[in-house]
Amino acid sequence: MSEDNRSSDAADDSADRPEPGRPRGRRNVKVVPIVLISLLLISGAGTAWLYFKEYLPDKRTDARVASAVVNAASDGTVALLSYSPDTLDKDFAAAKSHLSGDFLSYYNQFTEQIVAPAAKQKSLKTNARVLGAAVSDLRPDSAVVLVLVDQSTTSKDNPDPAMASSSVLVSLTKVNGKWLITKFDPV
Template identity: 60%
Template sequence: MTDENKKTTADDPTVDESNAAVELTEPADVDEAEKDDVAAEKDDIAAEKVTKKARVDRSPARGFRRYVSAILVAVALLASAGVAGWLYFHDYRMDQQTNAAAANVALDAAKNGTVALLSYSPDSLDKDFANAKSNLTGDFLSYYTDFTEKIVTPAAKEKQVKTAASVVRAAVAEMHPDSAVVLLFVNQVTTSKENPDGSFAASSVKVGLKKIDGRWLISAFDPV
């Protein structure tokens, strides 16, 4: 190697030391800056992915919560409507069906039915019994039909028995929407061929009623 080649930059006055330093340091600085930019870009991408994922995660949750809230509101409305309906039918309708006006209807049905039941004439037995049976229902209707056909009709025709009943006092003992019990005090005058002057009888009767198709009908008739 020659002495010329052995010269260093320190020995060569034409070489600028500052430029040489720049050339040595500049590539390192550029690499570091690029690394920083790449790292920052990666951070931004990662942050954007997290944000998108959070949006995706949150959006269905919010939708589900809104859906559930709507269902709860609907259920609450239905429940309140159900309660209102129940209160109407249970309290208001019950009161309407068992108030004084309803009791008077049942009372009149018991009085009129009892008068028809205990009043008949030998000249109009079929009509009288048909009228009485129109006020009766259930087992008592069956009993009355059998009793009048087999016992009352033959005796009334043979002995010319005639009866006339009247209700002197009446009171409702029990009152329900579809059933009632009425206590009656009844006077009955009976005449016959053997006793034309007639006989008088006073009795008390507990009358059971049932509401059938809007009408109060006698379902039980028990002397007390």
């Protein structure tokens, strides 16, 4: 090695050595609190994220909310599928009180153009009964419920009840504190 390299190596080595009279661990003592404070802030941020992302939504979707959603889906299903030619306007109004959004618009059109004329012409009377219902998906402002339904239909041509069982996926949205049906999909 040349003398220039030796002198620069010696200068580098002297920079790594502590000054005489100054303790070597002094620099580490200043770094430890900074690292600990950083870790504390990161863990606090992680805890806050978990609280708002995981815990809080779960608290807003507890068993009481699930029960309310199942009741809304069941009551709405019965209202949608039960009507009589003598009380069509009242029956449709009751059903509409359980609906919202595009499904309400669709239901209005469907009942006016198809159900009401057929119910009056053939004296169709249907009664629905929910056999069971369970929450499929539950979020703070929306839910999906699987509803099992028995439906009996009579008409002037066939006075004996025709029975039908079906299952329906009922999607609901919370509107002004009330769970309303936004989709009604037979499975």
